[in-house]
Amino acid sequence: MVAFANAKINIGLQITEKRPDGFHNIASCFYPVGWSDVVEIIRATEFSFSSSGIDIPxxxxxxxxxxAYELLKADFDLPPVAMHLLKIVPIGAGMGGGSSDAAFVLKLLNDTFKLALSTTALQNYARRLGSDCAFFIENQPQFCSEKGDQFEDISLSLKGKGIVLVYPNLHISTAEAYAGVVPQKTEVDLREALQRPIEEWRHWVKNDFENGLFxxxxxxxxxxxxxxxxGALYASMTGxxxxxxxxxxxVPDLQNIFSPYTVWNGELT
Incomplete structure (x- = not known):
């Protein structure tokens, strides 16, 4: 079975406090985008994992x-599979590519072996793999809080809008990004800000990582x-x-403008 493991963007990202467990509480809107890796799983006589495309360190x-496979194997004694990942989404790009891959593996295994796991059960497994993995189980716009793994529905649709993603071939680790941030409460309620016209977002919808990294x-x-x-209606760094x-x-064609970088554009759904 094959799945296209898509990335996501953060529309707004507030880092509100450091948690006792060392993680941070955040407020953000996660929104899926079409830039995708490809994951294939087939039954096999022994387990194997391989990858192609972007080199994975x-x-x-x-x-x-x-x-993700080991997590479900421990509970369901899964038989061996051969797993291949075609890595297309850049690494260290703030788009949750690795988290998406893991979440889609959980969903593929659930379907392949008819485990009948509910959405909630799959999300709970995904939370054990990474803070934003669980988002990709339902894979629809959500307002996210705590570590980025608690979700609330949000009435936000950008269907039909164009998006351009520009990756400047620069890997930023999560640890490096957080080193430049001081968590703080904000006077702006992100959920309310996102109900404003998109043209006003630039004044209200901020990514707290931008200050230090810019x-x-x-x-x-x-x-x-x-x-x-x-001509962007709104622009921001993601994650x-x-x-x-x-x-x-x-959808604009801006490839020539950002030719030194890795660029993807498409239509939001």
Whole structure:
């Protein structure tokens, strides 16, 4: 079975406090986008994991896709599978690519072996793999809180709008991003801000990681400014960076403007 494990963007990201467990509480809107990896799982005589596309650093045995399989195998004694990941979504880009891959592995295994796990059960498994993994189980716009793994429905639709994602070939680790942030309560209620016209978001909907990272990496504010210059209704860095996105009335062709970088554009659903 094959799945297209899509990425997400953060529309607004407030870092409100540090938790006793070392993580941070946040407020953010997660919104799925079409830039996707491809995951394939087939039954096999022995377990294997392989990847192609973008090179994935680290021990393959510690890949989140493998951990997702091991998580369900422990509870359901799954037979071996051969798993292949075509890695397309950039790594360290703030789009949850690795988390999405793991979540889609859980869903593929659930379907392949007819485990009949509910959405809630799959989300609980996903939470054990990473803070934003659970979002990709339902994979629809959500207002996210706590570690980014608690969800509330939000009446926000950008269907038909165009989006441009610009990855400046710059890997930013989560630890590096958080090192430049001081958690604090905000006077802006993000849910209320997102009900304003999208053209007003630039004044109200902020990503708290931008302050520190924009000073450290001037290319990031440059890309954001360029997106506004060519007609973006709203532009922001997503997650802990380094991808910067622009939302447009229609899908634009900006490949030539951002030719040194990795660019994806498409229509939001």
């Amino acid at each position: 680290g021990d393959p045995a510690k890949n989140l896709c493998v951990k 000073q450290k990496y001037p290319v990031l504010p440059q890309i954001k400014a360029q997106l506004y210059e060519v 802990s960076g380094s991808t910067v996105f622009g939302i447009f009335e229609k």
